[in-house]
Amino acid sequence: MPSRLAVEGLTKRFGPLSVLRGLDLRIAAGEVVCLLGENGTGKSTVVGCLARTVAHEDGTLTLDGTPLPTTPAEVRRAGVEVVWQDFGLCPDLDVVANLFLGSERRRSSGRRGLLSERAMRADALAVLGRLGLDDLPLSRPVRTLSRGQQQAVAIARPLLGNPRLLVLDEPTTALGVAGVEGLMRLVRELRDAGVAILLTSHDLDLVLELADRIVILRDGRAVADVAPHEVHRDDLLALMSGLRPDSAARRDLDRLRSLVDQLSEVEPAASLPLIVSSMASAIDQQMLCVHLLERTAAGESVLRRSAAVGMPDALLAVNGRLPVGPGGGSVGVAAETGRTVVVEDTETHPSWEAFRREAEAGGIRSAWAAPIVGSRGVLGTVSGYATAPGSLEPERVELVALYAGYAAAAIEQQRLVEELGHRNRVLEALRGMLETLAGPERVHGGLSVALLALCRGLGASAVAVHAVDGDAVTRRAAIDVTDGRLDQATDARLAAAAADVLGGAGDGSASRLWDGAAGARLRLPDSDGALVAVWAPTGEGPGGGTGLGAGTDALALLDDAARSLSLALEADELESTRREAAALRRSSELHRDLLHQVSHELRTPLTAVHGYASTLLQDDLTWDPPSTHAFLQSIARESKRMERLVSDLLDSSAISSGLLQLHADWCDPGLVAEAAMACLPDRDRMRLVVEPGVEPIWADHDRLEQVVVNLLDNGLRHGRGTVEVEIAAPRDRVLEIRVLDEGPGPPPELGDRIFEARIRGDGDRPGAGLGLAIARGVADAHGGTLASEPRDGRSCFVLRLPTEPEGEGHGRAV
Numbered sequence: 001m002p003s004r005l006a007v008e009g010l011t012k013r014f015g016p017l018s019v020l021r022g023l024d025l026r027i028a029a030g031e032v033v034c035l036l037g038e039n040g041t042g043k044s045t046v047v048g049c050l051a052r053t054v055a056h057e058d059g060t061l062t063l064d065g066t067p068l069p070t071t072p073a074e075v076r077r078a079g080v081e082v083v084w085q086d087f088g089l090c091p092d093l094d095v096v097a098n099l100f101l102g103s104e105r106r107r108s109s110g111r112r113g114l115l116s117e118r119a120m121r122a123d124a125l126a127v128l129g130r131l132g133l134d135d136l137p138l139s140r141p142v143r144t145l146s147r148g149q150q151q152a153v154a155i156a157r158p159l160l161g162n163p164r165l166l167v168l169d170e171p172t173t174a175l176g177v178a179g180v181e182g183l184m185r186l187v188r189e190l191r192d193a194g195v196a197i198l199l200t201s202h203d204l205d206l207v208l209e210l211a212d213r214i215v216i217l218r219d220g221r222a223v224a225d226v227a228p229h230e231v232h233r234d235d236l237l238a239l240m241s242g243l244r245p246d247s248a249a250r251r252d253l254d255r256l257r258s259l260v261d262q263l264s265e266v267e268p269a270a271s272l273p274l275i276v277s278s279m280a281s282a283i284d285q286q287m288l289c290v291h292l293l294e295r296t297a298a299g300e301s302v303l304r305r306s307a308a309v310g311m312p313d314a315l316l317a318v319n320g321r322l323p324v325g326p327g328g329g330s331v332g333v334a335a336e337t338g339r340t341v342v343v344e345d346t347e348t349h350p351s352w353e354a355f356r357r358e359a360e361a362g363g364i365r366s367a368w369a370a371p372i373v374g375s376r377g378v379l380g381t382v383s384g385y386a387t388a389p390g391s392l393e394p395e396r397v398e399l400v401a402l403y404a405g406y407a408a409a410a411i412e413q414q415r416l417v418e419e420l421g422h423r424n425r426v427l428e429a430l431r432g433m434l435e436t437l438a439g440p441e442r443v444h445g446g447l448s449v450a451l452l453a454l455c456r457g458l459g460a461s462a463v464a465v466h467a468v469d470g471d472a473v474t475r476r477a478a479i480d481v482t483d484g485r486l487d488q489a490t491d492a493r494l495a496a497a498a499a500d501v502l503g504g505a506g507d508g509s510a511s512r513l514w515d516g517a518a519g520a521r522l523r524l525p526d527s528d529g530a531l532v533a534v535w536a537p538t539g540e541g542p543g544g545g546t547g548l549g550a551g552t553d554a555l556a557l558l559d560d561a562a563r564s565l566s567l568a569l570e571a572d573e574l575e576s577t578r579r580e581a582a583a584l585r586r587s588s589e590l591h592r593d594l595l596h597q598v599s600h601e602l603r604t605p606l607t608a609v610h611g612y613a614s615t616l617l618q619d620d621l622t623w624d625p626p627s628t629h630a631f632l633q634s635i636a637r638e639s640k641r642m643e644r645l646v647s648d649l650l651d652s653s654a655i656s657s658g659l660l661q662l663h664a665d666w667c668d669p670g671l672v673a674e675a676a677m678a679c680l681p682d683r684d685r686m687r688l689v690v691e692p693g694v695e696p697i698w699a700d701h702d703r704l705e706q707v708v709v710n711l712l713d714n715g716l717r718h719g720r721g722t723v724e725v726e727i728a729a730p731r732d733r734v735l736e737i738r739v740l741d742e743g744p745g746p747p748p749e750l751g752d753r754i755f756e757a758r759i760r761g762d763g764d765r766p767g768a769g770l771g772l773a774i775a776r777g778v779a780d781a782h783g784g785t786l787a788s789e790p791r792d793g794r795s796c797f798v799l800r801l802p803t804e805p806e807g808e809g810h811g812r813a814v
Contacts, residue, residue, distance in 0.1 A: 003027065004028055007060075008060050010058070013057055022221065029164075030196070033212065037240055081165070089150060095136060096121055099120075131183070132185075133149075136152070151172075155186070159186075165195070168201075169200050191212075208236075271413070272306060276288055279399075279403040287312070288385075291331055305319060335380070338371045340371070365388050369381045370400045451463045458554050465565070466495070476529070478494060498519065498530040502530050517534045520558050520559050521562065523566045524569055525573035526573075660778070667696055670688070673690075673737070675705050686724075688725045691727060698802075699782055703778045703782075706775075714771055718741075718743050725737065730803045734801070735801045735803050740795065754788060783801075784801035784802060
């Protein structure tokens with residue numbers, strides 16, 4: 001990685017005292033390097049040399065390959081910012097002035113030299129917010145702030161310049177817990193943005209938390225350059241003081257501790273690569289590999305490579321899949337015997353002949369393999385390779401065994417997760433199928449959805465239901481998840497599987513028919529049937545076959561699904577029979593009600609017509625013209641009433657059966673209301689109010705008139721005083737027609753049931769109870785609504801209709 005900062009041979013003396021003696025230091029972009037050392041080891045001198053406040057005697061300093069400028073101002077312009085240990089603030093200036101000292105913002109317009117205080121204040125708030133200091137008083141002199149706040153201002157100042165290299169000299173000496181957390185968050189943010197960071201600190205916990213590398217200074221030289229995960233706090237103290245740390249044992253312990261911590265946080269699938277990487281570092285092994293033991297469909301045990309570190313391509317090409325036993329070299333022998341195998345020299349080892357050519361292809365001269373043993377025996381192997389002859393030391397053998405134990409736990413955990421996931425998928429498929437079959441669509445509407453859930457749960461390519469129909473077997477439903485279409489070959493395989501099930505193969509429960517197909521018998525209400533599944537073909541078995549086959553879990557799911565489907569089909573048949581019987585009973589009841597209603601409602605007008613006509617036809621009586629006219633008017637009125645009653649009965653039947661037809665055109669709502677009012681008596685009790693802006697709407701004039709007539713008749717029948725029709729100007733392309741009267745309105749306990757047929761409110765006048773039901777049906781047919789919405793103590797029915805037709809193709813009347 002190219003260096004952002006390169007320090008080579010840096011030397012500095014103060015009189016006869018040599019502080020820096022040929023120091024070398026490199027920092028890459030996006031890297032945090034911590035400089036540690038006891039007091040007087042030259043840390044602050046290094047910072048001064050980088051900032052050019054201290055002149056060095058010898059050595060070179062470069063920034064991105066360019067020599068570092070020689071003055072502090074030029075260094076800052078080059079992108080090097082320093083947070084000094086003594087803060088470097090002007091105590092009598094406020095926070096904003098200290099942040100922008102020497103780099104003040106200028107206004108883009110106005111008199112030359114005028115400062116933009118608003119811009120500086122906004123930038124100050126933004127940069128302080130990155131440290132979590134949004135509430136810091138900006139206008140106070142910094143001498144009135146706490147030391148922690150002053151240090152925070154000193155840390156925030158370099159951020160305004162977007163530095164390429166940030167030097168932090170003991171930045172946490174005055175910060176509290178929240179300030180330290182804000183600083184750590186800021187350092188990580190800058191590192192991710194590609195800023196190179198040099199940190200000097202006595203806080204070892206902060207160093208171990210933030211550093212990518214730790215450089216130890218002693219006697220003016222860099223005596224160690226280590227990564228945080230390679231050392232412990234005690235190791236750092238020992239290196240700083242010149243003592244020899246107990247590195248080997250402590251490093252192994254720290255690696256194991258770190259591994260355990262990481263394993264507790266990662267997903268099971270990521271555990272094995274993490275263990276392999278940690279093992280390679282612990283035993284100093286460049287080439288490491290893990291094989292897992294698997295069984296093929298034919299029952300043969302093989303070792304499949306699962307993870308590898310540092311393996312050459314030639315070796316990777318030959319050890320991806322190895323047999324168990326000597327044919328698999330040290331890996332195969334370790335898996336077969338369950339013991340660690342060490343091959344010190346491939347050219348002289350007697351059992352290495354079978355693997356010698358592959359080893360030579362990878363340049364391998366020595367190897368070892370250890371078994372990974374779980375609760376049920378050997379799970380796989382871990383193996384290491386080297387290009388030179390050699391043995392595996394006893395302490396490394398113990399470490400390998402320890403890491404292999406971690407690997408066994410990770411493998412078993414992953415397999416347990418996969419098994420639980422598979423079982424959950426099976427249960428979810430069965431649950432989805434049962435919910436579909438028991439849902440509102442039931443079998444006829446939900447069978448395809450249920451089969452799709454079953455197909456996914458089985459991992460099959462297609463699932464079908466077949467039934468015996470006379471002498472033939474027919475397919476009732478099928479799902480193919482491969483491409484959504486049931487091709488001819490898959491259909492033939494499903495038919496062959498169904499024929500096997502219905503032909504007597506198996507005992508009725510789910511069974512594997514042949515490689516790639518399974519099925520179970522269905523007990524259908526009217527015949528026998530079969531539920532069958534097939535898997536992706538590979539060229540074996542009847543109709544193509546498959547190498548996958550149906551496992552125990554798949555057969556259990558198929559068996560449960562067959563039982564559930566049989567019960568659902570039987571329940572659906574019973575439910576259909578029950579619904580048919582209920583429909584017949586309801587039809588009979590409606591027929592009786594209709595006959596009773598017709599006979600009752602028609603009797604009154606027929607009696608009146610018959611009475612008036614008989615009176616006029618009497619030979620022994622002579623009526624004067626006014627009386628004759630009155631009788632004829634009564635006959636006409638009762639005939640019209642009888643005609644409306646018959647029409648309402650027919651309309652109610654059409655609405656109930658969904659056969660109501662509309663003949664829509666552009667019509668004027670005002671004219672519709674006037675025509676409706678003309679159809680009823682008591683004209684003096686009705687009033688029409690039309691708001692300005694009402695235009696023609698797309699509707700069936702006659703049907704809309706019928707709605708208004710029914711609503712007016714309802715108001716005249718049940719209300720008091722004047723019945724008012726209000727037509728409001730359209731809003732959002734919706735017209736509102738309101739019919740109001742002084743009556744109490746429908747009883748609240750009826751609610752929306754007032755719009756059901758033969759549900760009547762209070763009133764003295766006779767009626768069939770169909771008016772509101774017909775009005776609601778006509779409103780629905782127009783795509784509108786009709787509701788009872790009392791207003792200001794008055795009964796009110798509100799009819800809302802769309803003003804324009806859906807779609808296009810209709811011209812607007814003008």
